[in-house]
Amino acid sequence: MKPLADCPAEVWRAVRGVLTDIDDTLTGEAGIAPAALSALGHLREAGVPVIAITGRPAGWSEPFAMAWPVRGIVAENGGVLLHRDGARLCSEFSQDDATRAANFARLQACAREIVATVPDARLARDSAGRLTDIAIDHAEFATLDDDAIAAVCDLMRAHGLVATVSSIHVNGWIGEHSKWSAAHWAVPRLTGLDFDAREWVYVGDSTNDQLMFERVPLSVGVANIARFLPMLAHPPAYVTEAARGDGFAEVARALLASRGGVPAGAVRPGA
Template structure:
């Protein structure tokens, strides 16, 4: 296995890592001691970490309290939690939350007419901006048909390794991250930000016109054929081990 090859000049500039959570920071679906050690080392060297996840607001509100991170974006770009004590910020325009949720529900129920086995995700009740259902049992062809249906109803659709998401058209990880960077980290240039992910819903973070330094952990290989934008670099190791591999490479340049 060859060492991960990233230009040293790119590594030395990095001041903020915007990373996916599930499949990127987890290992077999769980947090590990290695993750906590890695995040603590990054914080010690003044490398800011933002989580950009499809997880619900309730879930993200919990983890921001316990992990050594600067903030977290939930629901694939719907809401930002600046820190463990600050109030969350809704990143998309929603006129009425009740009618918004009802419209999402109606779209999901229509989908069930074509795919009767679809099951609402366990955390969907706690969501605000998107609607989620289980990925299990869906083929790539099914997912493409669901995407076309959602677009016909003026929604966007994406999926990760664990869930499918129906959401507003402009709601994605890239748009939300750009908003957060502009408001909270305006002094950073695009070359001081590294984006990291592992799945299809991370594709917006791999757009080189927006984020020139992007990385996929090794398990992104399952989705490369489906991505319009691929990560600039790919780690040798999957999941949390790949993220730690990347972090150590960044830190090795900071210590020169």
């Protein structure tokens, strides 16, 4: 990884939009970081579309899809697309109703086995809002060590699930959707643009962002990605100086500066 400050201005000038993770990328312990929220607002003012792609559930994501200045949120690692239509929230799914119903039963069976057999394993507290996946808490309200996290992933895969580890949860789902497929789905749907990875920046913080780090040339890890670097076969191209939402604000500053400057007082760390 190179420091974000080393990214050439001409690279930024080719960027048409921002794709970003949410947990520990936009947020901190108290919710979305003020600097990140300010950055989102200034990006919108500059006409730069922002789409968030998260492992969080649809139910958790709904209010933020309405309140934050983003084009939309793809929840559950590509399973559910949430976006505004005026004052109305729209939900779309990557799988049809029959497929989701059949998968739901398999997901719950897997969750029951994990909780019953992996010591200290607990469902994430946001599980009630999940429609297409399951999540085991490893760092939000509960703690699992590396061996337990590996055991959870092994059980998920034994049940035919895709398993990924975010900064707070182990997520599992059935199907070929991912953060990468979410970008191909959401960008045309929400912006009218064909998705070309060379024209977007992706910002993330953990192993469940690895596919995007590998495939999006301008990929950025916020500084707290340091915790996950030993587990990444494909780290991001650049890393911010600041962590979490303040790191995201660094990305916004660099992008806005390439377009002629940052609005006065905009997106400063801690703002």
